[in-house]
Amino acid sequence: MSDLRNIVILTGAGISAESGIDTFRADGGLWEQHRIEDVATPEGFARDPDLVLGFYDQRRAAVQTKHPNPAHIALARLDREWSARPNHNLLIVTQNVDDLHERAGAAHVHHMHGELLSALCTSCEMRSPWTGAMIERPPCPMCKAPTLRPDVVWFGEMPYQMDRIYGALRNADLFVSIGTSGAVYPAAGFVRDAREMGVETLELNLERSEGSAWFGESRLGPASELVPTWVDEVLAR
Numbered sequence: 712m713s714d715l716r717n718i719v720i721l722t723g724a725g726i727s728a729e730s731g732i733d734t735f736r737a738d739g740g741l742w743e744q745h746r747i748e749d750v751a752t753p754e755g756f757a758r759d760p761d762l763v764l765g766f767y768d769q770r771r772a773a774v775q776t777k778h779p780n781p782a783h784i785a786l787a788r789l790d791r792e793w794s795a796r797p798n799h800n801l802l803i804v805t806q807n808v809d810d811l812h813e814r815a816g817a818a819h820v821h822h823m824h825g826e827l828l829s830a831l832c833t834s835c836e837m838r839s840p841w842t843g844a845m846i847e848r849p850p851c852p853m854c855k856a857p858t859l860r861p862d863v864v865w866f867g868e869m870p871y872q873m874d875r876i877y878g879a880l881r882n883a884d885l886f887v888s889i890g891t892s893g894a895v896y897p898a899a900g901f902v903r904d905a906r907e908m909g910v911e912t913l914e915l916n917l918e919r920s921e922g923s924a925w926f927g928e929s930r931l932g933p934a935s936e937l938v939p940t941w942v943d944e945v946l947a948r
């Protein structure tokens with residue numbers, strides 16, 4: 712492509728797998744250890760809040776012991792160097808609730824499925840940075856009500872700021888999907904949306920994703936190897 716300016720990158724659990732964070736759909740992955748209906752739906756939370764708060768408390772504590780891997784670090788470098796070029800834009804749309812993109816130094820990150828290190832108050836609806844546990848029902852930092860929940864988008868809820876994502880896709884020259892199985896919509900549909908808008912598409916994944924056939928190009932392998940190589944290629948343009 713001769714005139715590459717605007718890049719949208721979608722990331723999923725596969726990019727954090729080599730940092731030691733479990734993916735969802737692998738053998739032994741999170742959704743084999745827990746039922747989605749129990750821990751990732753508003754109905755599950757209403758039924759057994761302790762189970763749900765405990766599940767996310769554990770994940771929140773675990774993620775703070777993990778570190779960005781070469782794939783996060785390469786994307787942060789791309790973000791920094793690409794966004795510094797005049798009229799060049801980059802947006803990392805992540806389905807991940809960890810903060811490894813940010814800790815690697817990426818600035819343009821949108822968490823469409825929310826964040827483990829954030830609390831959402833069901834009384835005042837404010838979102839607050841949160842690193843500790845919620846199981847003991849701590850007060851909301853804003854309104855003081857003991858009504859915090861994980862600031863994570865559950866099945867049946869609307870991902871954050873879809874208009875921002877579609878706006879970026881409409882202006883994109885390249886859409887890149889990294890480490891996602893393509894099993895969960897609306898993110899799984901971005902590749903088709905991008906193609907319909909004439910955007911070039913690339914997949915970097917360990918294995919072919921469910922939507923693999925829609926991508927103009929698929930490169931298969933571990934993110935820690937594929938992503939730094941691809942970033943070097945882009946920055947050499």
Ligand code: OAD
Binds near residue numbers: 723737932934935
């Ligand atoms: P999945 O667990 O569904 O898919 C992870 C993908 O990453 C798979 O296609 C793996 O082959 C690939 N993968 C694994 N290790 C990799 C590596 N080292 N390098 C590159 N790729 C690797 O996770 P997601 O697609 O992120 O949503 O799941 C999407 C959503 O489903 C999540 O955000 C979550 C979940 O339910 C909610 O909780 C709302």
